[in-house]
Amino acid sequence: xxxxxxxxxxxxxxxxxxxxxxxxxxxxxxxxxxxxxxxxxxxxxxxxxxxxxxxxxxxxxxxxxxxxxxxxxxxxxxxxxxxxxxxxxxxxxxxxxxxxxxxxxxxxxxxxxxxxxxxxxxxxxxxxxxxxxxxxxxxxxxxxxxxxxxxxxxxxxxxxxxxxxxxxxxxxxxxxxxxxxxxxxxxxxxxxxxxxxxxx
Ligand SMILES: [Ca+2]
Numbered sequence: 001x002x003x004x005x006x007x008x009x010x011x012x013x014x015x016x017x018x019x020x021x022x023x024x025x026x027x028x029x030x031x032x033x034x035x036x037x038x039x040x041x042x043x044x045x046x047x048x049x050x051x052x053x054x055x056x057x058x059x060x061x062x063x064x065x066x067x068x069x070x071x072x073x074x075x076x077x078x079x080x081x082x083x084x085x086x087x088x089x090x091x092x093x094x095x096x097x098x099x100x101x102x103x104x105x106x107x108x109x110x111x112x113x114x115x116x117x118x119x120x121x122x123x124x125x126x127x128x129x130x131x132x133x134x135x136x137x138x139x140x141x142x143x144x145x146x147x148x149x150x151x152x153x154x155x156x157x158x159x160x161x162x163x164x165x166x167x168x169x170x171x172x173x174x175x176x177x178x179x180x181x182x183x184x185x186x187x188x189x190x191x192x193x194x195x196x197x198x199x200x
Contacts, residue, residue, distance in 0.1 A: 078107070078198040081121045082114055085198040088127050092191040095172035098132045099147070102196035109134030110197035111146045115156060115175065115182050118195065122177040130184060132194035135173030137162070137185065144173070144185075156183045 074085035085107075093101060099109045110133045112118040122131065134147040144152035144162065152173065162185040164170025172188035175195070186192075 073200055075106075075198060078196070079121070081112075082117045084110075084113060084117075085200065086110055086112070086118060086121065087196040087198070088122065088125060088131065089193045089196070092193055093132075094191055095132050095136070095188040095194075098192070098194035098196075099134070102134075102194070105196055105198070107196045107198040109147060110195040111135075111148055111150070112175075112195075112197070118175060119177050119182050122175070122195075127177060128193055129178045130174040130176050130186065130192055132192050133173055133175050134197070135183075136188070137171040152183065156181045158182065158184050161185060 074080045078085035078087045087102075087105065087107070089098070089101065091101075095109075102108050102110075110118065112133065118133075135144060135152050136147070137143070138145050146152060158176055158179040158181055161183060162170065164185055164187070170185040170187050172186060172190075174184050174186055174192060175182050176184050
Protein backbone atom coordinates (compact mmCIF):
# COMPACT_ATOMS: atom_id res chain seq x y z
CA UNK A 1 0.00 0.00 0.00
CA UNK A 2 1.21 3.48 -0.86
CA UNK A 3 1.80 5.64 2.23
CA UNK A 4 1.79 9.34 1.48
CA UNK A 5 3.35 11.76 3.93
CA UNK A 6 1.49 15.07 3.98
CA UNK A 7 4.10 17.82 3.85
CA UNK A 8 4.14 20.15 6.87
CA UNK A 9 3.45 23.16 4.66
CA UNK A 10 -0.01 21.87 3.75
CA UNK A 11 -0.88 21.30 7.38
CA UNK A 12 0.15 24.93 8.06
CA UNK A 13 -2.07 26.13 5.21
CA UNK A 14 -4.94 24.17 6.70
CA UNK A 15 -4.43 25.71 10.15
CA UNK A 16 -4.06 29.27 8.78
CA UNK A 17 -7.19 28.88 6.68
CA UNK A 18 -9.13 27.88 9.78
CA UNK A 19 -7.93 31.00 11.65
CA UNK A 20 -8.88 33.23 8.69
CA UNK A 21 -12.23 31.53 8.44
CA UNK A 22 -13.00 32.17 12.15
CA UNK A 23 -12.27 35.91 11.89
CA UNK A 24 -14.03 36.48 8.60
CA UNK A 25 -17.60 37.83 8.63
CA UNK A 26 -18.33 35.90 5.42
CA UNK A 27 -16.91 32.81 6.96
CA UNK A 28 -19.47 30.44 5.45
CA UNK A 29 -18.43 30.70 1.77
CA UNK A 30 -14.88 31.81 2.52
CA UNK A 31 -14.37 28.79 4.71
CA UNK A 32 -15.59 26.50 1.96
CA UNK A 33 -13.31 28.18 -0.61
CA UNK A 34 -10.25 27.88 1.65
CA UNK A 35 -11.05 24.27 2.39
CA UNK A 36 -11.42 23.52 -1.30
CA UNK A 37 -8.01 25.08 -2.02
CA UNK A 38 -6.34 23.15 0.78
CA UNK A 39 -7.97 19.91 -0.29
CA UNK A 40 -6.87 20.40 -3.90
CA UNK A 41 -3.31 21.16 -2.76
CA UNK A 42 -3.32 18.02 -0.65
CA UNK A 43 -4.59 16.00 -3.59
CA UNK A 44 -1.83 17.43 -5.80
CA UNK A 45 0.78 16.55 -3.18
CA UNK A 46 -0.57 13.01 -2.98
CA UNK A 47 -0.54 12.69 -6.76
CA UNK A 48 3.04 13.94 -6.97
CA UNK A 49 4.09 11.35 -4.38
CA UNK A 50 2.13 8.69 -6.20
CA UNK A 51 3.79 9.45 -9.56
CA UNK A 52 7.23 9.52 -7.91
CA UNK A 53 6.51 6.06 -6.50
CA UNK A 54 5.27 4.80 -9.88
CA UNK A 55 8.42 6.04 -11.62
CA UNK A 56 10.68 4.34 -9.08
CA UNK A 57 8.73 1.06 -9.40
CA UNK A 58 9.04 1.28 -13.20
CA UNK A 59 12.79 1.87 -12.92
CA UNK A 60 13.21 -1.11 -10.58
CA UNK A 61 11.26 -3.46 -12.83
CA UNK A 62 13.30 -2.31 -15.85
CA UNK A 63 16.48 -3.22 -13.97
CA UNK A 64 15.07 -6.68 -13.20
CA UNK A 65 14.26 -7.20 -16.87
CA UNK A 66 17.76 -6.16 -17.87
CA UNK A 67 19.36 -8.58 -15.41
CA UNK A 68 17.62 -11.60 -16.87
CA UNK A 69 17.71 -10.39 -20.47
CA UNK A 70 14.64 -9.35 -22.36
CA UNK A 71 13.13 -9.66 -25.79
CA UNK A 72 13.61 -6.00 -26.69
CA UNK A 73 17.35 -6.57 -26.60
CA UNK A 74 17.25 -9.09 -29.48
CA UNK A 75 17.07 -7.15 -32.75
CA UNK A 76 14.43 -8.32 -35.22
CA UNK A 77 14.24 -11.01 -36.57
CA UNK A 78 16.18 -12.67 -33.74
CA UNK A 79 14.21 -14.21 -30.87
CA UNK A 80 15.26 -14.38 -27.26
CA UNK A 81 15.83 -17.86 -25.79
CA UNK A 82 16.87 -17.52 -22.13
CA UNK A 83 19.53 -14.83 -22.55
CA UNK A 84 20.55 -15.49 -26.16
CA UNK A 85 19.20 -14.27 -29.51
CA UNK A 86 18.49 -16.86 -32.22
CA UNK A 87 17.04 -16.83 -35.69
CA UNK A 88 15.85 -20.12 -37.17
CA UNK A 89 15.88 -19.88 -40.95
CA UNK A 90 13.04 -20.82 -43.25
CA UNK A 91 15.43 -21.49 -46.13
CA UNK A 92 17.67 -24.54 -46.58
CA UNK A 93 21.37 -24.05 -47.26
CA UNK A 94 24.67 -25.91 -47.13
CA UNK A 95 26.57 -25.33 -43.85
CA UNK A 96 29.05 -22.83 -45.34
CA UNK A 97 26.27 -20.90 -47.12
CA UNK A 98 24.27 -20.87 -43.91
CA UNK A 99 27.23 -19.33 -42.10
CA UNK A 100 27.49 -16.60 -44.74
CA UNK A 101 23.77 -15.95 -44.41
CA UNK A 102 24.09 -15.54 -40.62
CA UNK A 103 27.09 -13.26 -40.97
CA UNK A 104 25.12 -11.20 -43.43
CA UNK A 105 22.52 -10.73 -40.69
CA UNK A 106 25.15 -9.33 -38.33
CA UNK A 107 25.51 -12.63 -36.48
CA UNK A 108 26.96 -16.07 -37.11
CA UNK A 109 25.85 -19.69 -36.89
CA UNK A 110 24.71 -20.40 -33.35
CA UNK A 111 26.98 -21.41 -30.49
CA UNK A 112 24.26 -21.98 -27.89
CA UNK A 113 25.36 -21.84 -24.27
CA UNK A 114 22.28 -23.83 -23.38
CA UNK A 115 21.67 -26.45 -26.08
CA UNK A 116 18.53 -27.67 -24.38
CA UNK A 117 16.86 -24.28 -24.26
CA UNK A 118 17.47 -24.05 -28.02
CA UNK A 119 16.12 -27.59 -28.40
CA UNK A 120 12.95 -26.57 -26.52
CA UNK A 121 12.62 -23.54 -28.82
CA UNK A 122 13.01 -25.73 -31.93
CA UNK A 123 10.28 -28.05 -30.65
CA UNK A 124 8.10 -25.05 -29.85
CA UNK A 125 8.35 -23.56 -33.35
CA UNK A 126 8.08 -27.00 -35.02
CA UNK A 127 11.46 -26.72 -36.72
CA UNK A 128 12.78 -29.70 -38.73
CA UNK A 129 14.43 -32.46 -36.71
CA UNK A 130 17.94 -31.33 -37.71
CA UNK A 131 19.21 -27.76 -38.18
CA UNK A 132 22.72 -26.41 -38.66
CA UNK A 133 24.56 -24.79 -35.79
CA UNK A 134 28.10 -23.40 -35.62
CA UNK A 135 30.52 -26.32 -35.31
CA UNK A 136 32.77 -28.33 -37.65
CA UNK A 137 35.33 -31.11 -37.60
CA UNK A 138 38.82 -29.64 -38.07
CA UNK A 139 40.73 -32.92 -38.40
CA UNK A 140 42.23 -35.51 -36.06
CA UNK A 141 44.37 -33.04 -34.13
CA UNK A 142 41.85 -30.34 -33.32
CA UNK A 143 38.73 -32.51 -33.50
CA UNK A 144 35.26 -30.95 -33.25
CA UNK A 145 35.23 -27.23 -32.63
CA UNK A 146 32.67 -24.50 -32.33
CA UNK A 147 33.31 -21.64 -34.73
CA UNK A 148 34.70 -19.58 -31.83
CA UNK A 149 37.44 -22.22 -31.42
CA UNK A 150 36.02 -23.90 -28.28
CA UNK A 151 35.94 -27.71 -28.18
CA UNK A 152 32.58 -29.41 -28.61
CA UNK A 153 31.63 -31.18 -25.38
CA UNK A 154 31.68 -34.93 -26.07
CA UNK A 155 28.83 -35.53 -23.66
CA UNK A 156 26.46 -33.64 -25.94
CA UNK A 157 26.70 -36.07 -28.90
CA UNK A 158 23.60 -38.09 -29.73
CA UNK A 159 24.00 -41.86 -29.31
CA UNK A 160 26.58 -43.29 -31.78
CA UNK A 161 27.63 -39.80 -32.93
CA UNK A 162 29.71 -38.32 -34.43
CA UNK A 163 29.27 -40.94 -37.11
CA UNK A 164 31.25 -39.71 -40.06
CA UNK A 165 34.02 -37.33 -39.04
CA UNK A 166 36.84 -39.83 -39.15
CA UNK A 167 35.88 -40.90 -42.64
CA UNK A 168 35.76 -37.27 -43.72
CA UNK A 169 32.16 -37.75 -44.68
CA UNK A 170 30.13 -35.76 -42.18
CA UNK A 171 31.99 -32.75 -40.95
CA UNK A 172 29.40 -30.23 -39.87
CA UNK A 173 27.38 -29.90 -36.71
CA UNK A 174 23.63 -29.95 -36.40
CA UNK A 175 21.28 -29.98 -33.44
CA UNK A 176 18.54 -32.61 -33.27
CA UNK A 177 15.34 -31.67 -31.56
CA UNK A 178 14.28 -35.35 -31.50
CA UNK A 179 17.36 -36.74 -29.75
CA UNK A 180 18.99 -36.68 -26.36
CA UNK A 181 21.76 -35.63 -26.19
CA UNK A 182 21.27 -33.36 -29.15
CA UNK A 183 24.40 -33.05 -31.31
CA UNK A 184 24.83 -34.83 -34.64
CA UNK A 185 27.16 -34.57 -37.63
CA UNK A 186 26.10 -34.69 -41.27
CA UNK A 187 27.64 -33.85 -44.62
CA UNK A 188 28.39 -30.13 -44.83
CA UNK A 189 26.97 -30.13 -48.36
CA UNK A 190 23.51 -31.18 -47.18
CA UNK A 191 20.91 -28.48 -47.33
CA UNK A 192 19.31 -27.85 -43.94
CA UNK A 193 17.58 -25.04 -42.16
CA UNK A 194 19.92 -23.34 -39.73
CA UNK A 195 20.15 -21.33 -36.52
CA UNK A 196 21.87 -17.94 -36.53
CA UNK A 197 22.83 -16.18 -33.33
CA UNK A 198 23.17 -12.50 -32.63
CA UNK A 199 25.69 -11.71 -29.90
CA UNK A 200 24.60 -8.86 -27.65
CA1 LIG B 1 25.81 -38.29 -37.87
